[in-house]
Amino acid sequence: MTEPKRLFDLIPYQLENLPNQNCISDKKENKWINYNAETVQSLIDQFSMGLLKLGIEAGDKIAIISQNRTEWNFVDLGILQTGCVDVPIYPNISVQEYEYIFNDAEVKYAFVANDDLYQKIFSIKQKVKSLIDIYSFDKLEGKKHWKEILELADESLRDRLNKIKENVKSDDLATIIYTSGTTGTQKGVMLSHKNILSNVNSIQQIMPINSTHRVLSFLPICHIFERTAVYYYMKIGASIYYAESIDKVGENLKEIKPNYFTTVPRLLEKIYDKIMEKGRALKWPKQAIFGWAVNLANHYNPQGKTNWFYDLRLWAARKIVFSKWLEALGGEVKGIISGAAALQPRLGRIFTAAGVNIVEGYGLTETSPVITCNRFEDYYIGTVGCTIPDVQIKLDSETGEILTKGPNVMIGYYNKPEETKKAINEDGWFRTGDIGVMVDNKYLKITDRVKEIFKLSGGKFVAPLPIENKMKESLFIRNIMVIGENEKFCAALVVPEFDFIKKWCEKKSVKEYLEKGVSCNKAIKERIWKEIQHYNKRFGHIEQIKKFELVEKDWTIDSGELTPTLKLKRRVIKKNYQDLIEKIYSEQLNTNHTN
Numbered sequence: 001m002t003e004p005k006r007l008f009d010l011i012p013y014q015l016e017n018l019p020n021q022n023c024i025s026d027k028k029e030n031k032w033i034n035y036n037a038e039t040v041q042s043l044i045d046q047f048s049m050g051l052l053k054l055g056i057e058a059g060d061k062i063a064i065i066s067q068n069r070t071e072w073n074f075v076d077l078g079i080l081q082t083g084c085v086d087v088p089i090y091p092n093i094s095v096q097e098y099e100y101i102f103n104d105a106e107v108k109y110a111f112v113a114n115d116d117l118y119q120k121i122f123s124i125k126q127k128v129k130s131l132i133d134i135y136s137f138d139k140l141e142g143k144k145h146w147k148e149i150l151e152l153a154d155e156s157l158r159d160r161l162n163k164i165k166e167n168v169k170s171d172d173l174a175t176i177i178y179t180s181g182t183t184g185t186q187k188g189v190m191l192s193h194k195n196i197l198s199n200v201n202s203i204q205q206i207m208p209i210n211s212t213h214r215v216l217s218f219l220p221i222c223h224i225f226e227r228t229a230v231y232y233y234m235k236i237g238a239s240i241y242y243a244e245s246i247d248k249v250g251e252n253l254k255e256i257k258p259n260y261f262t263t264v265p266r267l268l269e270k271i272y273d274k275i276m277e278k279g280r281a282l283k284w285p286k287q288a289i290f291g292w293a294v295n296l297a298n299h300y301n302p303q304g305k306t307n308w309f310y311d312l313r314l315w316a317a318r319k320i321v322f323s324k325w326l327e328a329l330g331g332e333v334k335g336i337i338s339g340a341a342a343l344q345p346r347l348g349r350i351f352t353a354a355g356v357n358i359v360e361g362y363g364l365t366e367t368s369p370v371i372t373c374n375r376f377e378d379y380y381i382g383t384v385g386c387t388i389p390d391v392q393i394k395l396d397s398e399t400g401e402i403l404t405k406g407p408n409v410m411i412g413y414y415n416k417p418e419e420t421k422k423a424i425n426e427d428g429w430f431r432t433g434d435i436g437v438m439v440d441n442k443y444l445k446i447t448d449r450v451k452e453i454f455k456l457s458g459g460k461f462v463a464p465l466p467i468e469n470k471m472k473e474s475l476f477i478r479n480i481m482v483i484g485e486n487e488k489f490c491a492a493l494v495v496p497e498f499d500f501i502k503k504w505c506e507k508k509s510v511k512e513y514l515e516k517g518v519s520c521n522k523a524i525k526e527r528i529w530k531e532i533q534h535y536n537k538r539f540g541h542i543e544q545i546k547k548f549e550l551v552e553k554d555w556t557i558d559s560g561e562l563t564p565t566l567k568l569k570r571r572v573i574k575k576n577y578q579d580l581i582e583k584i585y586s587e588q589l590n591t592n593h594t595n
Contacts, residue, residue, distance in 0.1 A: 003201070005170040006193040008081045010234040011041045018211045018237030026070045026242040027252075035070060043150070047078030049157040050149035054109075058083030058164065061105045061130075061176065065089045065098075065121070066113035068221045068242040071137045071146060073230070075111050080175075080193075081161065083168050087176050087188075088222035090564045091117055092557050097186065099124045101178050104188060104415060106130040111146055114138045170194040176414050177224055177365050188414030189365045191224070198407035199368040200232045202388040206375050208335070209260050211237030216258040216330075218243035220564060224369045225339050229262050250328070257330040265343040266566045268336075268358070269472075272347055273500070275325060276475070293321035297353035298346070302381040314353060322354035329356065335376050337361060339369075340565040342446060342469055345382035352381065360384050362446060364432060366423065367391075368408040371432070372444045383443035393444065394429070395436060401450055402436045403429040435463070452570065454485035460542045462490055467545070468568075470538055474531040475500050479555055481568055482545065483581060489546040491584045493577055494528060495554055518550050525550065547587075549580040 004013045014023065015037040023037045035043075056062070062079050064086055066072050079086045087105045089098065091113060098120060101107070108130055112118050118136050125131055135146045174196065176188040209215065215238050219226040233240050238260075243252045249267070279290040296317050300306070306314070326333060335357040338348075343360045351358045357376055362384035363369035371393060374385030387393050391406035409430045412420035424430050435448045448463035455461050464482035471480045471492070479495035496518050505524070518524050528550065536544040555561035561573050574581065 004197060004235065006080065006165075006168050006172075007174055007196060007231060008044070008077045008165070008168075010231055011037055011044065011077065014234055014237050015041060022239040023234070023237075024070050024073055024240045024242070026068070027244050032241070032255075033070070040073065043074045044077045044081065045158075045161070046150045046153040047074055048081040048161050049154060050152035051078065051082050051084070052157050052160060052164075053152040053154055054149065056082060056084055056108065058167075059173075060084045060109075061087050061107045063087045063089055063102065063105075063107045063110040064222065065091055065110065065117050066137055066222075067091055067245065068217055068219075068226075069113070069137065070242065071111075072221055075146065080168075081165055083164050083172070085173050085176060087178075088227070089178065090220060090222055092564065094560065095120050095123060099127055100186065101188075102128040102131060104178075105176055108132050110134045112136055115140050115143075118143055168193070170197070173411060177222075179365055187416060187419060189224075190411040190414050191365075191368055192411055195368045195408055195410060196224075196228055196231060198390060199228050199370050199388075200235055202390050202408070203228070203232050203370060203373075204236060205389045206373060207232075207337075208376060209233070209236060209238055213259040213334075214239045214241065214256055214332075216241050216243055216249075216252060216256050216261045218246060218249050218252075219262055219264060219340075223340070223565060224365045225363070225565075226262060228368060228370070229337075253328075253330040257332040259332055259334045260336070261333075262337045262339065264340045264566055265338055265347065266341070268338065268343070268347050268351065271328070272350070273475070273497075275328070277500075290321055293317035294350065297322075297350040300349045300353035300381075302345070302349065303379065304352070317353075318355050322356075325351075325354050325356060335359065337373075339363065341567055342465065344469055344473055346473055348381040352379075362434075362444065366410045366430060367404060367406075367432075368410070370408070371402075371404050371406075374443075380439060380443040383439050383445045385444065386442055387444075395438070399450065400435045400437065400447070402432045402434050402444070402446075404432060405429045454483075456484055456490070456542065457486050457488050458542075462543055467539060467543055470535050471532065471545075474528075474535065476504075476528050476531050479568075481570060481573055483574070483584075487585055490543060491581075492532070492545045492548040493573065493580060494532075494548050494550050496524070496528065496550055498554070518552065547584050549577075549584055551577060551580070 004010050019037055021036050022034045023040050025032050025034045062084055064072060064075055076086055087107055089101060109132055110121050112121055112134060118134060118140060121134050135144045137146055139145055170193045172192060173190055174193045175191050178186045178188050215233050217226060217230060217240055221227050221230060230240060241256045243249050282290055296313055333356060338358055339361045348358050348360060359374035359376055359379055361370055361373035363371045370388055371391055372385045372387050391404060391408060393402055393404045395402060405428050433450045434446050435450060436444050436446050439445050448465040452465060453461055453463050462484060467482050468480050471477055476497055477494055478497040481493045482490055484490040501518060501524060532545050532548060557564055561569050563569060
């Protein structure tokens, strides 16, 4: 078979070239269920023929709302084979957002994971004129199950299905993915089969994963980062395992012993924090050895270029200390790909030094998604690497904004031609909205978002992202948002690392932590202020945080303050904490303290 031209060509391609007894797997009732490529294709075909029997027509929009599971793939590729367009949606957004997306895309059918999601979509059914029916992946009493579509399949429809598949072109619209809306209304990104497959092919040229490897998938498959990764795994014949949930990733890592997986920085931060917590609990001399190993890793060269004496000590540290880190990841991890948000250089340095090879990439939904990526054999920690094959980048000469061009760039925004024109110029260059610089004239480094840079009242511009990333290196700070637009100085809202602070309070005998909360405790505020002052030294006077306020609860996806990829929804946070912001700027500035 020739190279896949449409996304639904991937499984036939694997079946012909790399037959695998374990194509995709998930865990049901405490047992891993494996599907080989032949079974996967059979289920996809049945689903396609069932949809045809149902009366769908090419171009119809069908939504998928589910956590990662094998049914997601059967439905996704089954939809695409019929010339329909799928609309993957996050399972944890608000009912209002579902209503907007369903109406904007004119969704006809929805496939949801469970009863909770069923109830949410059912609650908007009367408000979405296009919506005909809802099906569930879980068996729910009195509700339609997705296998009812399989039961509709009629082999007499096989020839019709084959003709429809033949008529689907690589440039045809495959999916509409709605962006997470950090700055306003969500936009539907239109991606063709060619857009995504071009990314799959480019990744294949630079990544060492092959048909002998196991991969664990736990990032939301509805996000283009994980979705393209899964398509890539399918093409090369790697064995895909879907984690049961984010909470069970640690357990699943030990069960599956994956060789590779993709992740987002926040999950790596959590793993690192747990490791450090265990290290601090060790008794001497083990604690001293642990500290020596971490300090050694902290000085790892960003390009892995070290001298023989350093390498000798690192070999010893890997044997004595870091081997246990590998065991926590299953024991057979060869590499991790991080994306969707900026990875703290410190984490990249420490994990890579420990023998857990982490490479960071960069892209957007609009670019299917990868634009640049570090290679396992050619990387620069703190950057997002070089451009992938067939993709170009350049920096705007005035603003430093990153522009990109290639077969991975979207068709446009659904129902938003004016927005599309703003994003893609006549020469095909897409404006990413990110600002960057080149390191060694080769590696791209992201410095901030165009829309997130703000101007102080004195006329100076401030880029908040580098400040926030540096501050989050503190063990006391879980999250932070730098503010100061049209104000005299920079300030911040800080989400403390509650678990660590609680233990710190117990160790220091700090009272009233549980009774009154962190924001009321003078000792806690003084300690966090000390942390901020430490990291302030890395920045110019204008960029330094002069005041801050603590918030009493975490920012989460469910609270609406983080996007599904864990980016700050700045507009929402500003609105939710307007009283604290007013408090910060209404009080007289005292640069020696927080208040």
